[in-house]
Amino acid sequence: MIQLEQVKKIFPQTTVPAVDEITFSINKGNICVFVGPSGCGKTTILRMINRLVEPTSGNIYIDGENILHVNSDELRRRIGYVIQQVGLLPHRTIEQNVGLVPRLLKWPEARIKARVMELLEVVGLDPSETAWKYPYQLSGGQMQRVGVARALAADPPIMLMDEPFGAVDPIVRGRLQDEFLRLQQEVKKTICFVTHDINEALKMGDYIVVMNKGKLVQKGTPMELLSEPANDFVKDLIGDDRGVKLLDLTRAESLMMVPESYPVARDCPCFIDAIQPVKMALEVMMKNDSDVVGVRRGDKVIGTLSWTEIKKHIHRISGD
Amino acid sequence: MEVIRDVFLFIFNNSNRILEYTVNHLSLVLTVLAFSLVLWISVGLIISKYDRFATSVIGLANILFVIPSISLFGLFVTIPQLGLGRKSAALALILYAMMPLVRNVYRGLKSVDKSVIDAGRGMGMSTTQILYQIQIPMAWPVVFAGIRVAVVMITGMATVATFIGERNIGRLIHHGITRGNAEMIIAGALVVSLIALFLDYLMGLLEKRVTSPGLRHSSENY
Amino acid sequence: MNFEFERFVIAMFDRAPPYILEHMQLVLIPLAIATAIAFPVGVLLTRARYRRYSGRVMGIFNTGQTIPPLAVIAVFFPFLGLGYRPAVIALTLYALLPIARNTLAGLAGVPLEVKDAARGMGMTEWQTFRQIEIPLSLPVVMSGIKTSAVLTAGTAALAALVGGKGMGAVIFAGINFFRMELILAGTIYIGLIALFLDRVLSFIEARMTPSYMK
Ligand SMILES: Nc1ncnc2c1ncn2[C@@H]1O[C@H](COP(=O)(O)OP(=O)(O)O)[C@@H](O)[C@H]1O
Numbered sequence: 001m002i003q004l005e006q007v008k009k010i011f012p013q014t015t016v017p018a019v020d021e022i023t024f025s026i027n028k029g030n031i032c033v034f035v036g037p038s039g040c041g042k043t044t045i046l047r048m049i050n051r052l053v054e055p056t057s058g059n060i061y062i063d064g065e066n067i068l069h070v071n072s073d074e075l076r077r078r079i080g081y082v083i084q085q086v087g088l089l090p091h092r093t094i095e096q097n098v099g100l101v102p103r104l105l106k107w108p109e110a111r112i113k114a115r116v117m118e119l120l121e122v123v124g125l126d127p128s129e130t131a132w133k134y135p136y137q138l139s140g141g142q143m144q145r146v147g148v149a150r151a152l153a154a155d156p157p158i159m160l161m162d163e164p165f166g167a168v169d170p171i172v173r174g175r176l177q178d179e180f181l182r183l184q185q186e187v188k189k190t191i192c193f194v195t196h197d198i199n200e201a202l203k204m205g206d207y208i209v210v211m212n213k214g215k216l217v218q219k220g221t222p223m224e225l226l227s228e229p230a231n232d233f234v235k236d237l238i239g240d241d242r243g244v245k246l247l248d249l250t251r252a253e254s255l256m257m258v259p260e261s262y263p264v265a266r267d268c269p270c271f272i273d274a275i276q277p278v279k280m281a282l283e284v285m286m287k288n289d290s291d292v293v294g295v296r297r298g299d300k301v302i303g304t305l306s307w308t309e310i311k312k313h314i315h316r317i318s319g320d
Numbered sequence: 321m322e323v324i325r326d327v328f329l330f331i332f333n334n335s336n337r338i339l340e341y342t343v344n345h346l347s348l349v350l351t352v353l354a355f356s357l358v359l360w361i362s363v364g365l366i367i368s369k370y371d372r373f374a375t376s377v378i379g380l381a382n383i384l385f386v387i388p389s390i391s392l393f394g395l396f397v398t399i400p401q402l403g404l405g406r407k408s409a410a411l412a413l414i415l416y417a418m419m420p421l422v423r424n425v426y427r428g429l430k431s432v433d434k435s436v437i438d439a440g441r442g443m444g445m446s447t448t449q450i451l452y453q454i455q456i457p458m459a460w461p462v463v464f465a466g467i468r469v470a471v472v473m474i475t476g477m478a479t480v481a482t483f484i485g486e487r488n489i490g491r492l493i494h495h496g497i498t499r500g501n502a503e504m505i506i507a508g509a510l511v512v513s514l515i516a517l518f519l520d521y522l523m524g525l526l527e528k529r530v531t532s533p534g535l536r537h538s539s540e541n542y
Numbered sequence: 543m544n545f546e547f548e549r550f551v552i553a554m555f556d557r558a559p560p561y562i563l564e565h566m567q568l569v570l571i572p573l574a575i576a577t578a579i580a581f582p583v584g585v586l587l588t589r590a591r592y593r594r595y596s597g598r599v600m601g602i603f604n605t606g607q608t609i610p611p612l613a614v615i616a617v618f619f620p621f622l623g624l625g626y627r628p629a630v631i632a633l634t635l636y637a638l639l640p641i642a643r644n645t646l647a648g649l650a651g652v653p654l655e656v657k658d659a660a661r662g663m664g665m666t667e668w669q670t671f672r673q674i675e676i677p678l679s680l681p682v683v684m685s686g687i688k689t690s691a692v693l694t695a696g697t698a699a700l701a702a703l704v705g706g707k708g709m710g711a712v713i714f715a716g717i718n719f720f721r722m723e724l725i726l727a728g729t730i731y732i733g734l735i736a737l738f739l740d741r742v743l744s745f746i747e748a749r750m751t752p753s754y755m756k
């Protein structure tokens with residue numbers, strides 16, 4: 001668990017705080033996303049967590065321990081860090097880049113080799129193709145994958161990820177996000193994730209912290225943000241398509257009706273999975289030209305979702 | 321054609337002397353290089369760490385560099401503690417080597433991508449580890465380019481040291497001119513050029529061996 | 543240390559000054575010829591048609607620079623005899639590389655977008671060269687000429703060996719008679735000449751730079 005208490009940072013020779021009295025905590029195994037316009041202090045927060053930047057005031061605790069009481073180099077070796085500019089060592093091979101922290105931690109060479117191969121596989125790179133290459137021989141997307149693999153190398157319980165998928169085109173970014181979320185299901189790291197892209201925040205975050213000019217504007221789950229944006233800043237950040245975005249986050253099971261008699265549901269012309277988003281339900285309904293879709297969990301049909309319910313829901317959250 | 325024949329005859333007839341001069345020449349170059357590398361790379365490292373000295377130190381190196389070599393040799397000779405011979409020659413050449421070495425070490429270290437250093441720090445590398453595992457290897461191509469320039473330059477300037485008593489290839493040129501002996505001049509110029517070109521070639525080969533393939537593709541090292 | 547102030551004053555004000563103009567000539571003539579050769583070569587090597595030769599030509603220039611200055615100066619003497627000419631030719635060869643290298647680097651450094659934009663607005667190749675490439679690369683080109691000037695000012699001291707006169711004569715006299723004052727005086731004047739040329743070239747550069755780029 002990571003806790004920040006009234007953390008404030010004023011850089012030397014500046015007067016306006018880059019980060020102003022921020023308090024929040026992140027639970028183990030969660031992804032917390034910091035989102036806000038460029039320059040709002042997101043990177044500074046991450047860098048205070050691994051002590052690349054020392055707070056002007058306030059305290060930061062990891063698992064209850066004040067990080068000031070830990071040697072900063074040792075602290076950093078326990079925290080994976082994916083930096084905004086990737087920052088691969090250009091004079092080292094991919095194998096050496098990924099194996100960097102394990103080597104700092106003096107793992108046996110055989111274990112490092114095995115770990116690197118495993119990780120390259122995990123981030124979707126062909127180890128035999130990639131391991132011996134140098135960074136300049138990779139594409140932007142591949143470099144970002146290596147950046148993530150490098151941060152994961154020593155299996156740190158905590159990951160700081162600063163716009164890790166920023167430098168690639170939207171299609172590759174989407175794929176990296178999906179793969180990363182799948183990976184997170186397995187590894188269950190505690191992750192601080194920085195982005196300026198609200199859609200990425202909504203997709204990746206268990207929990208979102210919205211920031212503006214160093215101040216915390218709102219914190220909450222993606223659902224909370226979408227349904228109750230704290231002010232106009234958050235509303236603008238989310239955009240005009242709040243309702244539709246919400247449908248993407250809402251699971252079909254949460255809006256479905258449990259019919260009295262199962263046969264009705266079974267008669268539906270089309271079905272979706274209970275954990276799929278409502279948006280997907282709309283898609284399926286449109287394709288099949290039906291205003292109702294059956295909701296399944298496994299092989300069992302457990303309810304129905306109708307166009308009327310969805311419309312009611314959108315009206316409710318948009319407040320009109 | 322006759323000139324060429326005469327030059328080769330001269331070289332053939334004086335091979336012992338030329339060999340002696342070559343050995344002297346190379347030993348001066350190597351001595352100077354050894355001292356210069358230790359001294360100037362350290363200075364380069366120091367001014368990279370303490371930036372406020374950088375401008376004045378590099379400025380001094382630049383001034384030393386534009387003093388004509390013959391002047392510096394001549395001045396040192398008139399200082400009794402140094403006198404005619406190797407001490408003066410070596411000291412002057414070491415001072416000339418300051419510019420390419422100090423400048424390139426500084427430039428090399430400063431040109432290391434900040435984000436890479438940041439990544440290293442973020443992963444828990446200590447300052448020393450960052451210096452030895454990131455900054456020095458990444459600066460190395462630029463540093464090596466400086467060493468290569470220094471080697472070629474020292475080799476060339478060493479010829480001028482003949483005027484203060486060094487018995488090296490420069491002497492063939494020097495005596496050739498005073499005696500109006502064309503073969504001798506051309507032989508001297510030829511041999512010293514070959515030495516310089518050979519050393520440059522050698523450094524070029526070495527450069528390939530000591531530079532990480534990951535850095536080689538960006539060879540803007542000046 | 544055998545330094546006598548009186549001798550130094552004599553060296554500074556009587557012995558050395560007659561060589562100033564000679565030395566200037568020894569620098570300016572080679573510099574002018576070298577610029578006249580190296581600049582056009584640099585320009586040609588950045589044109590699309592000849593760009594592929596740039597590596598090879600610069601390789602030749604680099605090799606030339608590897609050959610020690612004393613060897614270059616001496617080697618023309620048997621063929622051309624004593625005097626100005628062998629010195630001027632040798633110094634010219636020596637001044638070529640920095641100018642060619644910087645012309646190449648300066649022109650190659652003009653962003654492609656800028657040139658494309660100029661062509662896209664209908665500028666001819668010549669207009670693009672004159673109005674875009676030259677002004678944008680001028681600082682780099684001029685710094686190459688300045689480097690050459692400063693290096694030539696120093697190397698020209700060796701010209702005295704082959705009868706090329708110049709400040710080198712004062713310095714060599716100092717070496718032969720162990721007179722530090724003469725060496726010092728000659729060196730100071732060479733330094734002043736280098737500084738003066740550097741300033742003059744900076745002035746020319748400032749005059750050539752369009753006001754909106756200053
Ligand atoms: N080392 C520093 N020195 C001075 N100001 C800084 C430094 N790092 C960041 N800042 C300032 O702090 C503010 C927040 O920066 P940052 O955390 O990088 O923002 P973000 O990552 O959200 O884009 C910016 O105004 C930035 O200019």
Ligand SMILES: [Mg+2]
Pocket residue numbers: 039042043084162
């Ligand atoms: Mg940032």
